[in-house]
Amino acid sequence: MKPALTALRAGDLVIMPTETVYGLAADARDARAVAKIFAAKGRPRFNPLIAHVADVSAAVALADMDSRALRLAEAFWPGPLTLVAPARPDCSVSDLARAGLDTIAVRVPAHPLALALLRAFGGPLAAPSANRSGRPSPTTLAAALAETGPYAAAALDGGPCQVGLESTVVSVLDGPPRLLRPGAVTRGQIEDLIGPLAEAESDARRSPGRLTRHYAPQAPVRLDAAAPRPGEAYLAFGPCPEGPATFNLSASGDLAEAAANLFAFLRAADAGSPVAIAVAPIPGTGLGEAINDRLRRAAGWVG
Numbered sequence: 001m002k003p004a005l006t007a008l009r010a011g012d013l014v015i016m017p018t019e020t021v022y023g024l025a026a027d028a029r030d031a032r033a034v035a036k037i038f039a040a041k042g043r044p045r046f047n048p049l050i051a052h053v054a055d056v057s058a059a060v061a062l063a064d065m066d067s068r069a070l071r072l073a074e075a076f077w078p079g080p081l082t083l084v085a086p087a088r089p090d091c092s093v094s095d096l097a098r099a100g101l102d103t104i105a106v107r108v109p110a111h112p113l114a115l116a117l118l119r120a121f122g123g124p125l126a127a128p129s130a131n132r133s134g135r136p137s138p139t140t141l142a143a144a145l146a147e148t149g150p151y152a153a154a155a156l157d158g159g160p161c162q163v164g165l166e167s168t169v170v171s172v173l174d175g176p177p178r179l180l181r182p183g184a185v186t187r188g189q190i191e192d193l194i195g196p197l198a199e200a201e202s203d204a205r206r207s208p209g210r211l212t213r214h215y216a217p218q219a220p221v222r223l224d225a226a227a228p229r230p231g232e233a234y235l236a237f238g239p240c241p242e243g244p245a246t247f248n249l250s251a252s253g254d255l256a257e258a259a260a261n262l263f264a265f266l267r268a269a270d271a272g273s274p275v276a277i278a279v280a281p282i283p284g285t286g287l288g289e290a291i292n293d294r295l296r297r298a299a300g301w302v303g
């Protein structure tokens, strides 16, 4: 913990575990530190970063959260939900971290090490997933180190990430709330609290992350595959015979288990340099919406 704090205070980067995926963290108020994140990831500067904070009151100091945003925060924080709200005029997060937008994304992560780091640091941490831009998010420290380790001055080992997919992103601005990125907090859970969600706008200014290619392994990805073809690796779901390049996301057909395994198994399948990674059909309900979103992006079906 101490080397991580020292690094953050010096304006350097730290690999930080969260319950979703590993993040690459910097002092969100320090534009020079934030610039190191964009450089380490090769991330386009129009794509803003999430400000991680220790609790709701720290979020309210950055973002104008209306009653809907507060209801969501109270229900799901700490946890895998990111809220996009208008930035307060006195918001301390650097323009660079916000990509110059008048909004800000805030989240309180549920991992004990992330929370301990945030409390000890006492300020917001900008932290994207610790992968190089366009690659699958790391769900173990080893995967994070392999992606952006050389750019980090310190790293915290929080074990494998429990959720395994990035947080749900909901924007709560004027008008209806919008689902910008499906995740472990499901559409249904959100709609139960604040009513119907609108689809994300195509307006890139409002959901800039949707412009970039995401989550892609080296091998091409073939979806809805009932079985692998010769030379393919296979991500199975449900009962399936074992094979040398078969990785079963969940033999019992459990979506939470499949989400937790998804990125690690994409990496493992990719490591064998298969002609393609075939993926079994996965139901689109509940957490399945987020899993299928990431798979379509890995297959290059979505911008």
Ligand code: TXA
Binding pocket: 018, 020, 021, 022, 023, 024, 047, 048, 049, 050, 082, 084, 098, 101, 103, 104, 105, 107, 109, 127, 128, 129, 130, 165, 166, 167, 169, 180, 181, 206, 207, 208, 209, 210
């Ligand atoms: O689970 C997570 O959210 C992980 C962990 C480390 O917290 N972080 C993460 O960060 O996935 P990143 O940068 O890989 O994804 C953040 C997403 C991007 O799609 C970005 O475009 C969007 O949030 N975002 C950030 N600020 C935004 C804003 N002001 N308006 C709209 N979208 C925003």
Ligand code: MG
Binding pocket: 128, 129, 137, 166
């Ligand atoms: Mg990311």
